[in-house]
Amino acid sequence: MHHIHVEFDDGPRIGALRDFGFDDGFLLGFAAEARSGELPGRVIGVQRGRCTVVVEAGGSLREVEASSSPTAVPEAYGGRPAVGDWVALRLSDERGAPPAEEAFSSPESELRGSIRAILPRRTSFSRKGPGDVSHDKVEEQVIAANVDVALIVMAAGRDWNPRRLERYLALARGSGAAPVLVITKTDLAEDAEALISEASRIAVGVPCAAVCAPEGIGLDSLSPWLEPGQTAVLLGSSGAGKSTLLNAIAGRQLAKTKEVRADDERGRHTTSHRQLFRLDSGALVIDTPGMREIQLWAEQEAVDSVFAEIEGLASACRFRDCAHEGEPGCAVLAALETGLIDTSRYEAWQKLKAELRFLKRREDPAARRAEAEKWKAINKSMRGYTKERRAAVGKSRDA
Ligand SMILES: Nc1nc2c(ncn2[C@@H]2O[C@H](COP(=O)(O)OP(=O)(O)OP(=O)(O)O)[C@@H](O)[C@H]2O)c(=O)[nH]1
Ligand SMILES: [Mg+2]
Ligand SMILES: [Zn+2]
Numbered sequence: 115m116h117h118i119h120v121e122f123d124d125g126p127r128i129g130a131l132r133d134f135g136f137d138d139g140f141l142l143g144f145a146a147e148a149r150s151g152e153l154p155g156r157v158i159g160v161q162r163g164r165c166t167v168v169v170e171a172g173g174s175l176r177e178v179e180a181s182s183s184p185t186a187v188p189e190a191y192g193g194r195p196a197v198g199d200w201v202a203l204r205l206s207d208e209r210g211a212p213p214a215e216e217a218f219s220s221p222e223s224e225l226r227g228s229i230r231a232i233l234p235r236r237t238s239f240s241r242k243g244p245g246d247v248s249h250d251k252v253e254e255q256v257i258a259a260n261v262d263v264a265l266i267v268m269a270a271g272r273d274w275n276p277r278r279l280e281r282y283l284a285l286a287r288g289s290g291a292a293p294v295l296v297i298t299k300t301d302l303a304e305d306a307e308a309l310i311s312e313a314s315r316i317a318v319g320v321p322c323a324a325v326c327a328p329e330g331i332g333l334d335s336l337s338p339w340l341e342p343g344q345t346a347v348l349l350g351s352s353g354a355g356k357s358t359l360l361n362a363i364a365g366r367q368l369a370k371t372k373e374v375r376a377d378d379e380r381g382r383h384t385t386s387h388r389q390l391f392r393l394d395s396g397a398l399v400i401d402t403p404g405m406r407e408i409q410l411w412a413e414q415e416a417v418d419s420v421f422a423e424i425e426g427l428a429s430a431c432r433f434r435d436c437a438h439e440g441e442p443g444c445a446v447l448a449a450l451e452t453g454l455i456d457t458s459r460y461e462a463w464q465k466l467k468a469e470l471r472f473l474k475r476r477e478d479p480a481a482r483r484a485e486a487e488k489w490k491a492i493n494k495s496m497r498g499y500t501k502e503r504r505a506a507v508g509k510s511r512d513a
Contacts, residue, residue: 130170131156134390135260135343135398140200143233146491148202151212152230155180157199157259158390165195167203167227172220178205180227187232196256197388197400198345200233235259237290239347242409242473254411258347258388258400263339264291267350267359270303276316277462281408282349283317283420284466288412291347294339295322298355300331316459318422327355327362336363342396352383352404360401364393369401410469417470421463424455438464 134156144154155178159166167180180203182195195201207213208224239261243253264286268274279295286293295317300306306324313322321339325332339346340363348356357369368391372384383403390400410417418425424446428436432443438460440447449455 130173130175131168132343133175133396134158134168134392135345136200137343139236140233140260143200144202147231147233149230152202152204154233155201155203155227156390157195157197157201157229159387160195160197161387163194165201165229167201167229169203169205169227171205171225176225178203178225178227180229182229186229191232191235191238191256193253194256195229195232196238196259197390198259198261198347199235200260201229202231202233203227204230237261239264239285239289239291239349240411241285241405242411257349257402257405260345261289261291261347261400262344263346264289264293265296265336265339265346265348265359266293267296267298267348267354267356269299269350269354270297270301270306270309271299273299273351273354274309276312276458278351278408279313279316280420280462280466281410283320284410284412284417285408287419288416292339293317293320294336295320296336296359297322297324298327298359300324300326301329317420325359325362327359330362333362340393340395340397340399343398345390345398345400347400348402350404352406354404356404357385357401360391360399363397363399364391410466410473412470414467414470417463417466420466421459424449424460424463427455 131154136154136156140154148154153169153171155167155169157165158168158177163182165180165182167178168175169178170176171178180201186201187194204227205213206226206228208226210226213223213225236259238259239257240254241257243255264282266279266282266286268279283293295313297303297306297309297313303309310322310324323332323335325336327333348360350356353372357371360369361367361371369389370384385401385403388400388402390398392398427445427449428438430445431438431441433441436444436446438444438446446455446460450457450460
């Protein structure tokens with residue numbers, strides 16, 4: 115009996131995984147993290163600590179229920195696998211033994227898995243975990259990993275909240291994913307145009323789509339961010355219409371949605387866990403349960419970038435370390451007085467920065483640095499890898 119293992123000489127068995135977004139960068143991450151006998155796979159669901167992982171086995175894609183060994187996830191990764199993670203997986207049969215080769219090709223055979231390593235994350239969308247504030251250490255909670263696009267979903271009507279939008283934008287900016295604002299339920303807006311222009315003042319430079327998903331209105335405007343192999347995550351409060359949007363884009367009922375607009379059912383989530391769906395178009399979309407509180411987990415630059423019009427003025431302040439709270443020669447306060455910048459924006463900026471300072475005092479900087487180093491190394495070897503491959507292609511062409 116021989117076990118399956120990835121052979122880089124003959125080309126690894128990952129062809130079909132490309133449908134889930136696997137690429138050369140993750141392949142290198144896999145080569146660095148995995149041991150013999152392990153397979154690459156993507157976490158498509160997380161529920162109560164159990165993961166559903168999609169792997170290529172026997173030439174086709176299989177979904178495997180997997181547990182995660184405690185040593186597999188470094189603390190810098192939030193302690194547990196997240197939806198969207200690429201992992202190194204060890205498969206076993208019902209008895210916990212390594213499966214025979216036949217088991218891979220038989221769709222009936224029950225395969226289980228154990229996650230042995232998380233591959234370096236290209237992006238990760240995180241918030242501060244809902245831990246106790248009195249605790250010394252704050253915790254990162256990773257909502258989704260390896261996402262290309264963060265679809266920030268906010269409904270017209272009661273859900274509309276510029277301050278919450280700024281918060282989401284700061285998180286998105288820190289994640290590495292490109293933010294896109296999706297205004298849903300445009301049928302509830304008294305003046306949809308006014309909402310869009312308000313959004314454009316808050317989310318400067320961020321693409322904005324306005325949709326009424328049940329009517330199929332505006333869905334086409336999202337297609338640039340739903341290319342095959344791209345991963346998008348739906349973020350927003352409960353009831354904002356994320357799952358409704360997902361179903362509308364998919365053209366079929368993939369996710370459960372709230373049956374009626376039940377305003378008296380506040381706080382009840384319809385979507386119960388995070389899940390990655392592959393649409394027929396080839397796009398990958400992660401649906402998440404609405405978040406009641408979304409606490410910051412970001413760098414100073416991420417927050418500043420959301421308030422670019424204020425941050426731009428700050429360089430004109432007399433003191434380089436101006437806190438913009440009453441110092442002489444403060445360009446920000448001067449602009450506030452003349453009405454050049456918005457008071458509510460200024461206050462939101464100060465508030466988020468204060469929140470960030472609180473966070474930074476408790477965060478473990480070493481963990482963050484270690485994560486950044488990993489990708490630096492991958493990008494470096496990527497350059498070599500691509501060069502080598504180009505050379506190889508060139509050679510075979512010459513021959
Ligand atoms: N009027 C109107 N209602 C909508 C629209 N889109 C969604 N809804 C309704 O809004 C309610 C909530 O929609 P969901 O898609 O379940 O919301 P969600 O964001 O997935 O909520 P959670 O899963 O709890 O996070 C449902 O009753 C939908 O029918 C819309 O464009 N207009
Ligand atoms: Mg939902
Ligand atoms: Zn100032």
